[in-house]
Amino acid sequence: MAVATVVESKEWYLAAYAPENVPNSDHLKLRTVNVSLQHDSIPDQHVVLQVLLISVDPYLRSMITGRVGDLYMPPHPLNKVMTEFGMGRVIRSKSSDFSESDIVIYPFCPVAEYCVIPSNFLRKIDSTADIALPNYMSALGVPGFTAWVAIEVIGDPKPGSNVFISAAAGGVGMFAGQFAKLKGCRVVGSTGSDEKVQLLKDEFGFDEAFNYRKETDFNAALTKYFPNGIDLYLDNVGGEMLEAVLNHVNKGARIPISGMMSQYNTIPSERKGVKNLLNLVGKEVKMEGFLCGSFLDRFGEFLQQMETYLKEDKIKSKHEINQGIESFLDSFVSLFSSSNHGKVIVQVAT
Structure with a gap:
């Protein structure tokens, strides 16, 4: 042949x-x-x-x-x-x-x-x-590594910290929330459907989650889910959600930014502006955008940890x-x- x-x-x-x-x-x-x-x-x-x-x-x-x-x-x-x-x-x-x-x-x-x-x-x-x-x-690719960098490296929350994840049922968000739970944090996620709200709580172990399409007053939602403020926010969406979060951050909060999906399909002149950045100063908040490619020196450490979590069923995909x-x-x-x-x-x- x-x-x-x-x-x-x-x-x-x-x-x-x-x-x-x-x-x-x-x-x-x-x-x-x-x-x-x-x-x-x-x-x-x-x-x-x-x-x-x-x-x-x-x-x-x-x-x-x-x-x-x-x-x-x-x-x-x-x-x-x-x-x-x-x-x-x-x-x-x-x-x-x-x-x-x-x-x-x-x-x-x-x-x-x-x-x-x-x-x-x-x-x-x-x-x-x-x-x-x-x-x-x-889990072992870009989404998992991005989530690991956001939580383990940049965010580094202490046990008991209040953690908020936007786009929480997506490729990055689902792992970020689980990493935060493994560090002993209280974790809340936002997502776009009631079905995904249940997914976050039932399969990924989030303490709470809400449907941002239903709870459209983000300030009210964050007041409800974070009565003691936010210590770490992983921003995947930007825009109005980021602005609302800045009204609820605690002193010394950290905001790693891995993306801003709400802005991707809009031309720059029509994007939502964030009007309360001054809150970063008064509460000494650290907000940091990042690309996971800048942390490749930590990739081996990430793989070892994530492979262990997967084999021990501590992280779900x-x-x-x-x-x-x-x-x-x-x-x-x-x-x-x-x-x-x-x-x-x-x-x-x-």
Whole structure:
């Protein structure tokens, strides 16, 4: 039987920038390209990857506005394949570090079925370990690490602290709340549906949670859920929620900011301003935006701790896994509608 020398690969690319509103099929499009499997066509220290899982993350929105310096990621080039944190199986290798059939994680994985990529950023995983593969996209991936940096490194709450997590049922929020509970904190989360409120309390152990679509007076909600004030707030949404939190922070509170989803689909001139930043001064609050990539020197420490938590069932994950590369756009859009539950992942192959 002849060995295939070329495979067809579907991939998502950026056809047009989306300066406002939720991106759609005018902006992200699917095309088919050929990927060569011939040994001579593969550059040295590269591998051919069959993509298995693709993480779907809100930060991607900041890369397709077309505005330089608007948010926190540089614009993605037009007509180029999109990239995300992903997992794949090596099917060809010109690297001595990787063999065919190795399962690897790649932080800049093309949103495609197959790809040729450099091997220097790949990390091999033990596929026989007692850890479900989707956890490498969530608990052991960017969401889990982001949550760990926010709570363990920047926030560092003491036992008994009052912790508030926005977008709490999302990929970052669900882990952040659990990390805070493991540190002995009282944890409250906000989310976009009654079903997710129950998820936070029943599965992730939050002490309280509220539906921000129903309890729309955020000041009243925070007065209700934090009668003794807020010591740590992980901000994933910005805007009106951040402004309300600043009215309820305690002296010396910390506010790590990992994202501001409420602002992503709006042009700068129409975004909600925060009018009470002076509260940071009077209560000596530390507010810090961060990218988890700046903390990679702590990644090994995080992995060791998180793997232990997973094996001891002290941290739980929830995944929404959508099938097929074709589902990527709908999966991405779901991040902005509160229709997703937990970490959104696209399963490209098995």
